Structure formats: C-alpha cells, structure tokens
Amino acid sequence: MSETIETTVNGRAVTLRAEDPEMPLLYALRGELGLTGLHFGCGLAQCGACTVQIDGEAVRSCQFPAVQARGRKLVTLEGLGTPERPHPVQTAFIEMQAVQCGYCLPGMIMTSAALLARNPQPTEAQIREELAGVICRCGTQPRVIAAVLRAARG
Amino acid sequence: MDAMLDRRSILKAGGALTVAFAVGLRPRDAAAWTEKPVATDEVAAFLSIDARGGVTVHVGKVDLGTGVRTGFMQIAAEELDVPMARISVVEGDTALTPDQGPTYGSLSIQNGGVQLRAACATARRELIRLAAERLGAEPAALRVEEGMVIGPGGRVGYAELVGGRALALKVDANAPIKPPEARRIVGRAVPRVDIPDKVFGRFRYVYDVRREGMLHGRTVFPPALGATVEAVDEASVQGIPGVVKVVREGSYVGVVAETEWAAIKAARALRVRWSAWAGLPDQARLWEHVRATPVAQVQVTSERGNPAEVIRGAARQLAASYDWPIHSHASMGPSCAVAEFQGDRLTVWTASQATHNLRKQLGLMLGMPIERIRCIYLEGSGCYGRNGHEDAAADAALLARAVGRPVRLQWMRQDEHAWDPKGPPHLVDLRAGLDAQGNVVGWESEAFIPKGAGGNVDLLAAELAGLPRENQIHPGNIIHNLAVPYAFPAVKTTCHRLETTPFRPSWIRTPGRMQNTYANEAFIDECAAAAGADPIAYRLRHLPADETRGREVLERVARLANWQTRPSPQPDRSGEILRGRGVSYCKYELVRTYVAGIAEVEVNRRTGVIRVTRFWCAHDCGQMINPDGVKAQVEGNIVHTLSRTFKEELTFSRSAVTSVDWSTYQVITMPEVPEIVVELIDRPTERPWGAGEPAAAIVPSAVSNAIFDATGVRLRSVPFTPARMRAAIQGA
Numbered sequence: 001m002s003e004t005i006e007t008t009v010n011g012r013a014v015t016l017r018a019e020d021p022e023m024p025l026l027y028a029l030r031g032e033l034g035l036t037g038l039h040f041g042c043g044l045a046q047c048g049a050c051t052v053q054i055d056g057e058a059v060r061s062c063q064f065p066a067v068q069a070r071g072r073k074l075v076t077l078e079g080l081g082t083p084e085r086p087h088p089v090q091t092a093f094i095e096m097q098a099v100q101c102g103y104c105l106p107g108m109i110m111t112s113a114a115l116l117a118r119n120p121q122p123t124e125a126q127i128r129e130e131l132a133g134v135i136c137r138c139g140t141q142p143r144v145i146a147a148v149l150r151a152a153r154g
Numbered sequence: 155m156d157a158m159l160d161r162r163s164i165l166k167a168g169g170a171l172t173v174a175f176a177v178g179l180r181p182r183d184a185a186a187w188t189e190k191p192v193a194t195d196e197v198a199a200f201l202s203i204d205a206r207g208g209v210t211v212h213v214g215k216v217d218l219g220t221g222v223r224t225g226f227m228q229i230a231a232e233e234l235d236v237p238m239a240r241i242s243v244v245e246g247d248t249a250l251t252p253d254q255g256p257t258y259g260s261l262s263i264q265n266g267g268v269q270l271r272a273a274c275a276t277a278r279r280e281l282i283r284l285a286a287e288r289l290g291a292e293p294a295a296l297r298v299e300e301g302m303v304i305g306p307g308g309r310v311g312y313a314e315l316v317g318g319r320a321l322a323l324k325v326d327a328n329a330p331i332k333p334p335e336a337r338r339i340v341g342r343a344v345p346r347v348d349i350p351d352k353v354f355g356r357f358r359y360v361y362d363v364r365r366e367g368m369l370h371g372r373t374v375f376p377p378a379l380g381a382t383v384e385a386v387d388e389a390s391v392q393g394i395p396g397v398v399k400v401v402r403e404g405s406y407v408g409v410v411a412e413t414e415w416a417a418i419k420a421a422r423a424l425r426v427r428w429s430a431w432a433g434l435p436d437q438a439r440l441w442e443h444v445r446a447t448p449v450a451q452v453q454v455t456s457e458r459g460n461p462a463e464v465i466r467g468a469a470r471q472l473a474a475s476y477d478w479p480i481h482s483h484a485s486m487g488p489s490c491a492v493a494e495f496q497g498d499r500l501t502v503w504t505a506s507q508a509t510h511n512l513r514k515q516l517g518l519m520l521g522m523p524i525e526r527i528r529c530i531y532l533e534g535s536g537c538y539g540r541n542g543h544e545d546a547a548a549d550a551a552l553l554a555r556a557v558g559r560p561v562r563l564q565w566m567r568q569d570e571h572a573w574d575p576k577g578p579p580h581l582v583d584l585r586a587g588l589d590a591q592g593n594v595v596g597w598e599s600e601a602f603i604p605k606g607a608g609g610n611v612d613l614l615a616a617e618l619a620g621l622p623r624e625n626q627i628h629p630g631n632i633i634h635n636l637a638v639p640y641a642f643p644a645v646k647t648t649c650h651r652l653e654t655t656p657f658r659p660s661w662i663r664t665p666g667r668m669q670n671t672y673a674n675e676a677f678i679d680e681c682a683a684a685a686g687a688d689p690i691a692y693r694l695r696h697l698p699a700d701e702t703r704g705r706e707v708l709e710r711v712a713r714l715a716n717w718q719t720r721p722s723p724q725p726d727r728s729g730e731i732l733r734g735r736g737v738s739y740c741k742y743e744l745v746r747t748y749v750a751g752i753a754e755v756e757v758n759r760r761t762g763v764i765r766v767t768r769f770w771c772a773h774d775c776g777q778m779i780n781p782d783g784v785k786a787q788v789e790g791n792i793v794h795t796l797s798r799t800f801k802e803e804l805t806f807s808r809s810a811v812t813s814v815d816w817s818t819y820q821v822i823t824m825p826e827v828p829e830i831v832v833e834l835i836d837r838p839t840e841r842p843w844g845a846g847e848p849a850a851a852i853v854p855s856a857v858s859n860a861i862f863d864a865t866g867v868r869l870r871s872v873p874f875t876p877a878r879m880r881a882a883i884q885g886a
Contacts, residue, residue: 001395019395019396019416023415024415027414030414031415034364036356036358036359036361037356040361040564042815042816044816046815046817076355078355078356080355081354083350083354086354093349100220100536100790101534103534103536125825127824128825128827131824132824135486135821135823137486137535137797138219138790138794139794140790141827143789144824
C-alpha cells in the first residue's frame with residue numbers, strides 16, 4: 001500500500017514514502033527527512049504551523065497528501081534561507097525580534113515570503129489579511145506585521 | 155561585550171543555545187545523574203566554569219518562549235564579566251538544575267534570576283579572592299574583563315582559577331552585585347539567543363526529540379469526561395501496518411506504532427466500548443451551578459471597617475456581578491513528550507513548566523523512587539500555565555513501560571482542546587456605597603472560585619488508569635487582587651472557595667489576578683460614572699497618598715494616550731459607529747509590578763461588532779534585565795488577553811467539551827490585533843519584578859470600560875461577543 005514519491009525538498013532530490021494515499025505530507029517531511037522547520041498544530045489546516053511552500057505557494061502540509069508532492073518543488077523553513085544566506089523575511093523577523101515560542105513561524109514566515117513573492121509592496125492591511133489564518137498564541141502579531149513591512153521595504 | 159550586536163552577531167548568537175541543547179539531550183549514564191549539586195544554596199548548582207573558561211548556567215526556571223533564557227545569560231554575563239557568547243544554559247533538568255519551583259507566577263526573573271544573580275555574585279567574589287592570592291594583589295586592585303582577572307602585576311583567567319572544578323561554596327544572598335552605573339549587559343535590549351535557530355527552522359523543540367528505537371504513541375481519549383472502558387477490540391487495528399501494541403491500563407487506552415501516521419490511524423480506528431457518562435452541568439446555567447456548588451472554605455482576603463453597614467447608610471449604592479468563562483490553554487502545539495526506560499530508570503523529555511514536580515508525580519503514578527526518574531526540559535509551543543505537557547509525559551511513560559522501547563507521544567488537536575486542564579469559571583459579586591461627593595466609602599466583594607492553590611495538577615493518565623495521584627484540585631493562586639489597591643475607608647473582600655469545579659482546573663496566565671482585577675476595575679469605573687468623575691482622576695483620588703509608583707503609571711498612560719479628562723460615557727452616542735476609551739490599573743498582587751492601560755474601541759451599534767483600535771500601557775516592573783523582552787511580554791499579555799476577552803469560551807455538552815478545534819474555540823486573528831503602544835519605566839536601582847503576567851490583568855476591564863464609554867452600556871460577561879453587545883444595546 002505504501003508508495004514512493006520522487007520530489008525536490010529544499011533544492012535536493014529526495015524520495016519520500018507515503019504509507020497510504022491519505023498520509024499528509026507533514027509526516028513524510030518530519031518523520032522521514034527529519035525536517036523540524038514545520039510543526040504539527042492542528043491537522044485541520046486551521047492554524048498554519050505546518051506551512052511549507054510548494055511551487056512557491058504557501059501550503060498546509062498537515063492536510064496535503066504526500067502523494068501529491070510528486071515532482072513538485074518543496075521548500076521548508078530550513079530551505080527558505082540560512083544564517084549565511086537569510087531570506088529577507090527571516091532577517092526582518094530577527095531584527096524585529098518577532099518571535100516568542102516560534103511555533104507559528106512556519107506559518108508566519110512561509111506565508112509572508114509567498115506573499116512578498118507575488119506582491120513585493122503589500123499594505124499593512126494586505127499583510128494582516130494574508131496572515132489572518134495563521135494563529136499565534138504568544139501575541140507576537142504586532143512585531144510580525146512590523147517585520148513583514150520591513151522585509152517589503154528591503 | 156557590546157550589547158548592541160550587529161546583524162552578523164545576531165545570526166550567530168544561536169550557537170550558544172545549541173551547546174545547551176546538546177548538554178540537555180545527552181543521555182548520561184544513570185550513575186552520573188546525581189553527581190552535580192542541585193541544592194539552591196550551592197553556587198555549583200547554578201554555575202560551572204570549564205577548562206576553556208566557558209560558563210554553564212543551570213536554572214530550574216525554564217524559557218517557555220518568553221526569552222527569559224537570554225535574560226539569565228545577561229545576568230550571568232554581567233555579574234561574572236564574561237561575554238554572552240561564552241555562556242550556555244541548561245534549563246529544567248532534574249539531574250542538573252536546582253529546583254527553583256515551577257515556571258509560573260511571573261517569577262522567573264524576580265525569584266529565579268535573583269537567585270542566579272546571587273550565585274554569580276558569590277562566584278565572582280570568590281574568583282577575585284583566588285586571583286588576588288595568585289597574583290599577590292589586593293582584591294580591590296583587581297578588575298575583570300571577559301573572564302580574565304587583571305591586576306597591576308599580572309592577570310589570570312577564570313579557567314585557570316577553577317576551570318573544570320566545582321565552585322564548592324554556598325550562595326551568599328548578600329554578595330555585592332554590580333551597581334547600575336557599572337552594568338553593560340543587564341538593562342539592555344540584547345537580542346534573544348533562540349530566535350535565529352527558530353527563524354531558520356533549526357531550533358530543537360520537545361517535538362523534535364528522536365531516540366534510537368523510538369516508537370510513536372497516541373492516547374485514545376474517552377468520548378465523555380467520566381466514561382470508563384468496558385471493552386477494547388484490539389483486532390480493530392490489526393490491519394494497520396506498523397501497529398505495535400494496544401495499551402490499556404484501567405480506563406487509559408493508548409496505541410503504539412512504528413510511525414506517527416500509523417499511530418494516528420490506529421488511535422482513530424481502535425474500537426473501544428465506553429460507559430455512558432453525562433455528569434457536566436448545563437452550560438446555559440453555569441453560573442447557577444457555580445453559586446450552588448458547596449463551599450469548602452471562606453477566605454477573607456482584606457477587611458477594614460464595616461462596609462456592609464457603611465454601604466447601607468451611603469448616599470448611593472451600587473451592585474454588580476462579573477463573570478469570566480472557562481478557558482482552555484489552547485496551546486499551538488498539542489502536548490508532547492518522549493519517554494525512555496533504561497533498566498529500572500526512566501528519562502522523560504518534556505516541555506513541563508515544573509520538571510522537578512513532574513518527576514515526583516511520575517514517581518507516585520509509576521511506583522518508582524524519584525531518584526530513578528529524570529525529567530529534561532525542552533521548549534514546547536508557548537505555555538501560559540499548566541497545560542497538557544505534564545499529562546503527555548505521563549501518557550508517554552505508560553506507553554514506554556508497556557512496550558519496553560522509547561515512545562514519542564503527542565496529543566491531537568481535539569485532545570488538547572478537550573483534555574488540557576481548564577481555567578475555571580470565575581464569578582465576582584460587588585457592592586459599593588458612595589458618599590454625597592461620589593467617593594467610595596464602602597466596598598464589598600465576593601468571589602466564587604474553586605479551592606486549592608498552586609500545587610500539582612493531577613496527571614490525567616493516572617486518573618484514567620486508576621493509578622496513585624494526589625487527588626487534589628489546584629487552580630493556581632487565584633485569590634490575589636480581589637483585595638483592592640485603593641484606600642477605601644471600609645472594605646471586605648471574600649473568596650468562597652468551592653469544593654469542585656466542572657473541569658480539572660489549572661492556572662492560565664494571570665490566574666484569578668486577571669479575573670479579580672477585571673471585576674474590580676470595571677466596578678470602580680461604574681462608581682466613577684455614578685459620581686460623574688473622570689475615570690483616571692477618580693482612581694488617583696482613591697489611591698493611597700504614598701502610592702507614588704501607582705500614580706506614575708496612571709499619569710504616564712494618560713499622557714501616552716492623550717487622555718481627555720471627562721466622565722464616561724462620552725456624550726455623543728448617535729452614530730452607527732461609537733468610539734470610546736477606558737482605563738484600568740493594577741498593582742500586581744498588591745506587592746509588585748505596577749501597570750496601567752487604556753483601550754480605545756469602536757462599537758458598531760447595529761452589528762454589535764467591537765473593534766479595539768489602540769491599546770496603551772505603562773509598565774513598572776522595577777529593574778529590567780532586558781527591556782525589549784519586557785516589552786514583548788507586555789505586548790503578548792495584551793494580545794493574548796484580548797483574545798480571551800473577545801473570543802475564547804469553552805463550550806460543552808453534558809458529557810464532553812465541544813469546542814475542540816480553532817473553529818469551535820476561536821482566538822484572535824491578525825486583522826483584529828490593535829496597535830499597541832508600551833511605555834516601560836526602568837528603575838535600575840530597584841529589585842526586578844515579573845512581567846510575564848501583570849499586563850494581562852488590566853486588559854478586560856480597560857476594554858469593558860471603553861465599551862461603556864462608547865455606548866453607555868456595560869458588558870459584564872466575558873467573552874464580549876457581538877451578540878452580547880447587540881443585546882445589551884437593545885436592552886439599554
């Protein structure tokens with residue numbers, strides 16, 4: 001019943017295993033590849049903690065079947081940028097200290113990076129709307145908004 | 155070192171933390187567990203200096219996502235004169251860190267940090283003494299730079315003086331600390347050491363622990379709170395590849411599998427016959443249920459004069475009741491732990507805010523001496539009180555014991571919302587009497603809240619499995635701040651401590667202190683309105699004359715928000731959108747952090763939708779170790795409590811919780827977060843107090859007062875939903 005999936009994760013060709021057609025991508029990325037830059041929050045695509053980018057679009061990996069990742073380009077928080085080559089959104093989150101526990105960061109950063117890729121100069125209202133479905137319980141939202149605006153200003 | 159780091163240093167700062175993590179995760183052999191001193195009066199319990207001059211700080215208080223780890227590093231770096239980059243931190247490891255009590259109550263810096271500071275100051279004095287002997291100099295002639303003691307005739311490093319050997323001396327609480335003018339690291343907005351790793355997806359949370367041979371577990375929760383197992387059909391999961399075992403102990407049921415997905419599928423597929431149970435009260439009649447609950451104890455928390463008599467004879471009488479609903483912690487990450495037995499010893503990796511207590515609870519449940527149990531803290535998703543992490547640790551331990559292999563256990567979303575311990579319902583009745591000038595001459599309040607304090611919350615698995623537990627309820631210290639910070643001539647505040655409460659209670663951020671402040675600060679606003687007085691002026695005239703710091707936060711927040719002095723409500727209430735502002739004030743537990751806040755709201759009369767547009771806060775927690783860390787906590791308190799005030803409410807049937815995800819238990823969203831303006835008052839010569847909770851206390855009352863100012867209508871039941879607002883406006 002399990003099947004293998006050839007795909008690209010963070011620029012690297014990898015083979016994932018889906019235990020069944022329903023298995024969410026989250027478990028392949030965390031379980032098999034040991035990627036921890038995406039978190040299990042709800043399994044219902046309600047909170048955003050598991051967000052990755054698939055072909056440049058922010059996608060919730062907890063509800064995305066692993067089998068549909070075949071032949072796609074996947075990017076996780078680890079692959080968006082590195083300390084040596086940070087993505088502007090990551091740099092801005094550090095500069096604004098827009099983090100408490102950090103569990104929401106895959107949702108906040110991956111969604112914001114995808115937004116900036118298609119709309120490099122969003123308004124504050126557009127940023128708020130884009131992140132409306134990303135939950136943060138620590139109350140970092142004011143800093144997150146400031147960080148995304150800063151990243152957009154470049 | 156220069157605290158104002160450049161970007162490159164900030165990016166690199168994560169390195170220190172990686173070291174700490176490796177120490178925390180390294181499975182020491184059992185014999186080594188108790189070699190290091192952990193008694194809170196030993197310097198070596200807090201500090202070690204290695205042969206290369208690296209300093210390891212051991213703290214029993216843990217970083218719950220607040221950034222306090224960085225604060226501890228600043229304290230140690232400052233007192234020891236060692237660069238931040240040379241310090242690593244070990245937190246909440248029962249084998250390695252002192253028991254400084256649970257990480258709650260806004261006490262990490264106030265108590266935990268001050269203990270660490272005393273240990274560092276003691277160590278520094280000793281190191282200088284040793285250096286003086288070595289260099290043949292007077293201690294007063296020596297100075298320290300980057301861990302190097304420098305004298306007129308030579309220098310010697312910490313590593314050379316004690317490197318690799320324990321600092322065998324007692325903590326002297328009076329060892330001299332650096333005076334404010336000499337501080338270079340404490341008091342500055344040093345960037346948090348954990349943020350780069352978190353932003354790059356490299357941070358290791360408890361969820362990320364992997365052990366050799368590790369299996370995955372899920373708990374199968376009862377469909378009703380008090381249901382018991384009648385039968386488990388193990389054959390129902392036999393067809394799922396990777397299932398290792400179905401575990402049953404009493405009414406605790408769990409599954410263990412080779413992969414996480416297989417465990418999830420098995421937990422969903424397992425057929426269990428449960429008994430019927432419907433012992434919850436009717437939610438629509440919750441407050442009648444609370445009032446009818448037997449009282450275990452009556453606690454008078456303040457008493458002066460005879461307020462009942464004074465109120466009876468007063469020119470004007472007021473009375474009101476305020477209620478606060480049941481809340482879930484609703485943590486972002488469902489609770490998780492990894493448990494591993496090696497021989498007769500158990501290691502648990504956990505995000506518990508109280509690893510030393512968890513160890514005792516696990517020992518009780520499992521019938522093991524605590525010396526054979528080690529709990530190691532790793533960060534989970536943000537924790538604002540005793541959530542489900544301890545319970546997950548117990549689940550993992552039961553499953554690991556049953557299969558003889560390490561088990562990683564995580565709850566599912568609906569488990570977290572349904573089964574984490576709850577912030578209990580909180581009800582306060584108030585009465586006041588005003589004299590002819592509108593001054594409060596008598597004040598009486600009665601809170602109806604569960605009994606218990608800050609003790610251990612029983613482990614759910616122990617309850618389900620029928621294993622030993624303390625069998626007590628502990629909602630936190632929820633009686634504080636019912637006593638008022640005002641100099642009313644006659645006062646009596648009483649807590650009716652109830653025998654039971656519908657759900658297993660625990661503390662959620664600012665427990666009781668927030669609910670009591672909400673009732674007090676909204677009710678004093680009612681008094682001010684009755685007196686036709688400006689709400690800030692009214693508070694100021696009732697503050698004790700010597701309360702200068704309280705006066706200052708109120709005056710500062712008034713300036714910050716450009717407060718217009720006038721009574722509430724605002725006079726023009728004709729349009730569809732009504733605007734108002736409200737103030738609130740709190741002296742935390744009447745002995746520490748001062749905070750005042752102003753909320754600005756817009757209320758749509760037709761839809762009842764309330765929007766908080768801006769929130770201002772003035773905050774005085776004494777000395778600040780890291781002002782940006784304090785600011786982040788204040789912001790977090792405001793956003794989190796706005797969420798609780800406007801949106802959050804546990805819903806339940808007669809059998810079970812029905813608000814089990816983010817659509818049925820809604821929380822604040824990005825578009826709803828107001829602009830927040832924080833003014834911090836720094837007092838480097840004072841002692842440091844907490845900032846993790848106090849600002850939450852003022853939020854609901856500031857909002858209730860702003861709504862009244864806008865509409866002339868008072869909301870007294872949280873959450874302040876559009877339906878309640880519409881009903882209140884229509885009923886007015």
